Amino acid sequence: MPTSEERTIEAFGREWAAFDHAAASPAELADAFAGYFAIFPWDALPPDAEGFDLGCGTGRWARFVAPRVGRLHCVEASQAALEVAARNLAGLDGCQLVLARAGALPFPPASMDFGYALGVLHHLDDPDAALADAVAKLRPGAPFLAYVYYALDGRPRWFRGLWRASDALRRVVSRLPFAARRALAEPLAVLVYWPLARVARRLEAAGVDVGSLPLAAYRHRTLYVMRADALDRFGTRVERRFTCAQAVALLERAGLEGVAVNPEPPYWCLVGRRAA
Numbered sequence: 001m002p003t004s005e006e007r008t009i010e011a012f013g014r015e016w017a018a019f020d021h022a023a024a025s026p027a028e029l030a031d032a033f034a035g036y037f038a039i040f041p042w043d044a045l046p047p048d049a050e051g052f053d054l055g056c057g058t059g060r061w062a063r064f065v066a067p068r069v070g071r072l073h074c075v076e077a078s079q080a081a082l083e084v085a086a087r088n089l090a091g092l093d094g095c096q097l098v099l100a101r102a103g104a105l106p107f108p109p110a111s112m113d114f115g116y117a118l119g120v121l122h123h124l125d126d127p128d129a130a131l132a133d134a135v136a137k138l139r140p141g142a143p144f145l146a147y148v149y150y151a152l153d154g155r156p157r158w159f160r161g162l163w164r165a166s167d168a169l170r171r172v173v174s175r176l177p178f179a180a181r182r183a184l185a186e187p188l189a190v191l192v193y194w195p196l197a198r199v200a201r202r203l204e205a206a207g208v209d210v211g212s213l214p215l216a217a218y219r220h221r222t223l224y225v226m227r228a229d230a231l232d233r234f235g236t237r238v239e240r241r242f243t244c245a246q247a248v249a250l251l252e253r254a255g256l257e258g259v260a261v262n263p264e265p266p267y268w269c270l271v272g273r274r275a276a
Contacts, residue, residue, distance in 0.1 A: 005125050008238050009101075012057065012123075013078030014178045015235060019228035020084045021058045028222055033064045036118055039262045039271050040145050042068060049113040051142075054102055054134055055120035059085035059095075066092045069114075077101040102130035107137045114138070116145035119232075121250070122240040131254040138274040144256055150267035151241040155212070162214055167239075174237045181235040189230040193218055197226065217265055244268055 002010070021029065045051075048070025053062045056074035058081065066072045066089070074089065075098045076082040082097055089095045100106050102117070102124055115134055121127040127148075135144060152160050173184050197218035200210040210216040218226055242250065244261055247268045251259045256272030 003125075004238055005101075008123050008236060009077045011174075011178070011181075011236055013080035015228070015231050016058045016078070016081040016084050018182060019058075019224070019231065020088065021060045021228075022088060024060070024224055025222055028220075028225065029060055030064065031220070032225075033061055035264070035266055036061065036147055036269055037064075037116075037145065038264065039260055039269065040116070041143050041271065044143060045069065046113055051112050051114035051116075052098075052105065052107065052134075052137070054105070054115060054117035054130075056085050057081055059088040061116075061118060062089055062095060063092065065116075066095050070094060071096065073098050073107070073112075075100050075102075075105060103133045105133055105137050109136050110139050112137045112139065112142060114143050114145075118145070118147040121146060122149045122242070123236055123238050124240075125238065127240065127250065128253055131250065135254045135256055135274055140274055140276040142274050143271055144251075144274065145269065145271045146247075146251060147266060147269045148247050148250070149239065149241045151243045151246070153243050153267070159212070159214065166233075170234045170236075170239065173234045178235075182231055185231040185234050186227060188234060189223065189227040193226040193230055194223055197221065242268065 050071040051069060052073040052075055053065065054075050056062050056076050059074060062072055062074050071094045073096050074085055076085060077100065079099060082099055086097055098106065102120060115138055117134065121131060124130050138144060152163055173181055193215055196215040200213045200216035201219035204210045204219060210219065247270055248259050248261065251270055251272045255275050257275045259270055259272035262269040
C-alpha cells in the first residue's frame with residue numbers, strides 16, 4: 001500500500017500536469033513571486049551562485065530565480081511534475097532538473113549557496129528531517145527561504161470555524177480518486193473562491209480593509225490560479241499548519257540562525273542562514 005508521502009507525490013504530479021502554469025499570467029506569477037521572495041537576501045549571494053529549488057513543481061518560481069543566479073537545481077519528487085517543469089524551463093540557462101525526494105537531496109554537504117522550499121514542508125510526513133537534510137547541503141552562512149501554511153494566527157473565532165469546516169471537507173475530498181478530486185475542486189473555485197475574492201476586491205476599491213476576509217488574498221488573482229489552488233488545498237491528504245513561533249522553531253531546529261519572518265502575506269515566509 002502506498003505511503004502517505006507517495007500519495008502526496010502522486011497527487012501533486014497529477015495536479016501539476018493538469019495546471020502546468022503555461023497559460024498563467026506572467027504578471028500574476030511575477031507578483032506572487034515578489035511576495036514569496038520579499039525578504040530573500042539576493043544581495044548576499046556570491047556571483048554565479050548555485051542553489052536549489054526544493055519541490056519545484058511546474059517551475060513557476062524557478063523561472064524567476066534562474067536568471068538571477070549561476071545554477072539552479074530544480075528538485076522534484078514527481079516524474080510527471082518534473083516533465084512539466086522541463087517544458088516550462090526550456091531555454092533557461094543554468095537550470096538542472098533533479099528527480100529526488102525531500103530528505104534525500106543528492107548534493108554534497110555544504111555545497112550550495114542558497115535554497116528555498118515554497119509550499120512543500122507542510123505537506124511532508126517529517127518536515128523536520130527534510131529541512132535538516134536541505135540545510136546540511138548549504139554552505140555556512142548561506143540563506144534558505146521557506147513558505148509554510150500558517151495556523152490562522154490572530155484570526156477571529158468565526159474565521160477559524162470556517163477553516164475547520166473547510167478542513168473537514170478536505171479530509172474527505174483528498175481521499176477520492178484524482179478525477180473526483182478535480183471535479184469537486186472546480187466548483188469550489190468558481191462558486192466559493194471567485195465570489196469571495198471579487199467581493200473583497202470591490203470592498204477594497206471602496207476603501208474597506210479586507211485583510212480579515214476569507215479568501216481576500218485572491219482578490220487580485222485570476223480564476224486559473226484559484227482553480228489550481230482549490231485543487232491543491234482540497235486534494236492533498238497531508239496538511240500541516242504552523243504558528244509564527246512554530247515556523248521559526250522549525251527552521252532553527254534544522255540549523256538555521258537569524259531567522260526573519262515576513263509580516264505580510266503570504267503567511268508564513270521565513271528566511272534564515274545556515275549556522276557556521
